[in-house]
Amino acid sequence: MTALRRPHLGPLVSAGFLLGVGLGGFVDGIVLHQILQWHNMLSSWIAPVDLVSMKVNMVWDGLFHAFTWIVTAVGIATLWRAARREDVPWSARAFAGALSLGWGAFNFIEGVIDHQLLGLHHVHPGENQLAWDIGFLVFGLALVAAGWALIQRERSALTR
Amino acid sequence: MGRLRATLEPRSLALLIATLLACAPRIAAACPSCEPAIEARAAIRSDPDLLLQASVTVLPFLLVAIVAILLHRMGRPRPDGDIR
Numbered sequence: 256m257t258a259l260r261r262p263h264l265g266p267l268v269s270a271g272f273l274l275g276v277g278l279g280g281f282v283d284g285i286v287l288h289q290i291l292q293w294h295n296m297l298s299s300w301i302a303p304v305d306l307v308s309m310k311v312n313m314v315w316d317g318l319f320h321a322f323t324w325i326v327t328a329v330g331i332a333t334l335w336r337a338a339r340r341e342d343v344p345w346s347a348r349a350f351a352g353a354l355s356l357g358w359g360a361f362n363f364i365e366g367v368i369d370h371q372l373l374g375l376h377h378v379h380p381g382e383n384q385l386a387w388d389i390g391f392l393v394f395g396l397a398l399v400a401a402g403w404a405l406i407q408r409e410r411s412a413l414t415r
Numbered sequence: 416m417g418r419l420r421a422t423l424e425p426r427s428l429a430l431l432i433a434t435l436l437a438c439a440p441r442i443a444a445a446c447p448s449c450e451p452a453i454e455a456r457a458a459i460r461s462d463p464d465l466l467l468q469a470s471v472t473v474l475p476f477l478l479v480a481i482v483a484i485l486l487h488r489m490g491r492p493r494p495d496g497d498i499r
Contacts, residue, residue: 261492269487276479297468310455315472322476333487353486360482365475373471410490 262344262413268353268406270334275357275402277327282358283365284320287378294376344413352405359398366392 287293295303295312296319303309337343369375370388379387446452459465 263490263492265487265489265491268489269483272486273479273483276476276483296472300464300468306451307454307458310451311458314455314459315468318469318472322473326476326479333483357479361475361479364478368475368478369471375471 261342263340263342264344264346264349264406264410264413266333266337266340266343267346267349268356270330270337271350271353272357272360273326273330273333275354275359276361277323277330277357278354279358279361279398280319280323280326280365283362284316284323288316288319293379296376298376299374299380300376344409346409349406349409352402352409354402355398356402356406359395359400359402362395363392363399366395 288295295309296315297312301308301311303312338345366378366388370377370391377384377388378391462468
């Protein structure tokens with residue numbers, strides 16, 4: 256007979272977080288880099304003004320997508336393992352919160368490092384560049400806050 | 416067995432051939448042996464900031480990996496039974 260174990264949300268939250276990072280990264284790469292072509296990974300360091308510099312930026316965009324893919328794959332593996340554990344509650348609310356938390360955290364971390372500190376690229380270069388960058392960070396923080404609130408609600412429900 | 420037969424239908428085979436043709440490197444528009452592609456590869460290889468650029472590209476992913484590890488431990492029951 257196996258002893259009952261206390262519920263542990265961590266594995267589900269970390270899986271959702273990684274998948275949120277991955278999906279958010281793909282939104283950034285596909286929508287902002289490729290479809291809208293507002294920026295590329297190193298477009299403020301290597302301006303994509305001709306085909307060669309564009310191709311160089313495409314390589315770095317590819318590296319960005321490769322790491323995004325790895326994070327997504329690790330997220331799927333983590334979710335798979337979490338699903339097989341009896342002590343991990345299968346909560347849609349916590350998972351949705353973790354997805355939002357991951358997307359927002361990645362936007363915020365990537366925004367602070369790449370846009371603000373290193374200036375690798377900006378969300379929408381040119382006029383009002385700073386406003387676009389700050390808007391990106393605020394959007395990320397809003398996702399983090401919403402995600403964290405959902406996870407905390409689930410945790411309170413579990414410990415009640 | 417039924418599934419295997421379905422994949423060998425002429426329509427499926429035609430789709431497979433069309434896909435392979437579409438992916439054939441000879442007709443690919445990217446042209447890896449064209450001058451701009453060669454120049455781009457050479458520019459990346461000879462860039463003195465190559466390692467720096469690679470590091471800063473990877474950095475946000477390393478930070479989120481650390482956060483993911485911390486979240487994985489969130490709420491893990493302690494030996495005394497309390498939930499963190």
